[in-house]
Amino acid sequence: MRATGIVVEYNPFHNGHQYHASEAKKIANADICIAVMSGSFLQRGEPAVVDKWTRAKMALNAGVDIVIELPYVYSTAQARQFASGSISLLHAIGCESVVFGSENGDIAPFSHTHHLISTYKDAYEAHIHEAIQQGMSYPQALQQAYQHILQFATEPTVDLAQPNNILGYHYVEAAHHLAITPLTIPRIAAQYHDQALAHDSIASATAIRKALFETNDLQSIEAFVPASTYDALCEWQTHSTFIQWQTLWPLLQHTILQKTPQQLTQYVDVSEGIENAFIKAAKTSFSFAEFMQKVKSKRYTWTRLQRMLTHIYTGYTKDLQAQFSAPTYIRLLGVTKQGQLFLGQQKKTLPLPLISRVASSNDPMLKFDLQAANVYDAAANMTRTEPRLNVDYTTPPLRIY
């Protein structure tokens, strides 16, 4: 059996994702598709709209054969680390290829970009360093450095001003290091940041979340998600609200208010005085939106601020981060029958332990995933009549046969 891999957040799963999984198998000529999915917190520094189990179930019901969890350490990191963790895990579980969506569905410009940047690595990195020293945000610095070396390009490259292209580039870079084949398919219709529910059956996850939060009416998004996803969202809604930063706000505010500026700098990415701004804003803000209005500045992107707040919320300290490098386990969230067959075939040659029951592991990176899941549920529980406790510890992998 041959497997291809995809890197996903499924926040929530929608028709575009179903198309992606199905096309991935075709273009890669694979029997199964394996998704490495972020757990409780996502790359833009946000909590997932519903928990990892609900999102894994959606995927397994709509064309994905295996869902493994991208550890928190990578799922909330910058593009390079996010991609490197994801691709390592797909490689470790036995994917021969990784398929990502792109504007044109052409892998060549990504490969050329990778070749160009590899060739002019020193100049490129010196430029990034300099631009950040000048107070530029990381994505801006990346882009300016890239513009500088573009003069040496002899073949078409990709526009790294697009967030999705940055991720795609890093997938290709990571795939290159690990000898896994990078492939791309054209993204259909909706753009990542599109907020309207325009197209007949395809909408961005952003637009779907917006509809969920604003109307709380699932019918408005029914056309854009598979029936099984719709059912899973309905089930979630019977006992919980859809989770966003505002849901976490009382807990985040308390966490900030009970710390000195110095204590806040123990968390990953928090430094350079932003800790003072956080405390000042927490003292005077009634909501997460108001808090963000008060702390945003040219120096930091919205995403970077949200990532810092995610780390403060979950308790991800610089000391913890320093312990982690490459992924040390493959956490199985769920399988289909086909997925199970593939795992049976791979089992004996996996380079990392495959974790089905977390109680059996003492891996510190995994322990932090459980901590992130518990503090995610702590927020969800405030709105539940029947709180869910320690869910990750007691839930076995889903089997959708």
Added chain:
Amino acid sequence: MRATGIVVEYNPFHNGHQYHASEAKKIANADICIAVMSGSFLQRGEPAVVDKWTRAKMALNAGVDIVIELPYVYSTAQARQFASGSISLLHAIGCESVVFGSENGDIAPFSHTHHLISTYKDAYEAHIHEAIQQGMSYPQALQQAYQHILQFATEPTVDLAQPNNILGYHYVEAAHHLAITPLTIPRIAAQYHDQALAHDSIASATAIRKALFETNDLQSIEAFVPASTYDALCEWQTHSTFIQWQTLWPLLQHTILQKTPQQLTQYVDVSEGIENAFIKAAKTSFSFAEFMQKVKSKRYTWTRLQRMLTHIYTGYTKDLQAQFSAPTYIRLLGVTKQGQLFLGQQKKTLPLPLISRVASSNDPMLKFDLQAANVYDAAANMTRTEPRLNVDYTTPPLRIY
């Protein structure tokens, strides 16, 4: 003008407290009565039922002339430190005496007890140390050591098995060191721990809180509090709920869940493995009551556990504690006209700064009081339609003229 001092929590203020303030002035032959009152968190390791401003107002409307705040550092400490901080502040503001309630209203047995313990200090402390090493709780150890030296008593002493006597003893001890006269008046009717609303007009604060939490019906406690207190409680109820540990529970649970055992031991009093029990119980408890059931043991009194949790909740670390020794300021919460006259008389000779506006101070002990107030409000705000933010920073002392 002559002032006498009283040490109070007013959780909430009731008729017994009014009697105490009025009798204190008589027995001390004083013109005014000054209360040093705990702020947001109390000696048993609990949040106050209503905030410090509401409690100060109750007192100023019912016979107390000046209310100053007992800093968090003392208000949540063991009897000795609680008493020493309280008496120092009453001494600093110019009280010639301190009046506390006791069973018999006779100061002699307290003085004899103090004399006895001072005389046999070394043996007494060696016994306490040994008993704690054997796993006894602090109050138990104190009592056993005391039993041991009682054989040398030549005059009547007090029973240190009673919590109120332990506090009284420590008041006398602290007063002795500071040359302030300790006085006592008989406590009327209700005992500290009485839970029923029995007597015609006197009930313990414990019984009143119980009624507030259980019935949420203020009429049931109307007979036991002054009219001004009743009004203040009614006003509080229009915008907030009465605060108890359960109100803080989601925030406490999140705080524990986002920490490693090692990180939890940075908080005052948390050590010896109780940190592991806290994390384990936080993962599986639906309420504060359930959590406490899971962590309680013979080794720790309920109060001691609650104090640890208070320190975790507020962020009171051992590093912070190490910075603090004697009180460094007098924080004014409110005055009557008589109180204001007294302050005018004292102003130039006060040994500590009198703080009316916290914005003007950088005192780290005071900063921590503001932090404690903010995290207290963070819990109260979860139940309010209009949150109150940074109240201590913006509220000037009350003037009840």
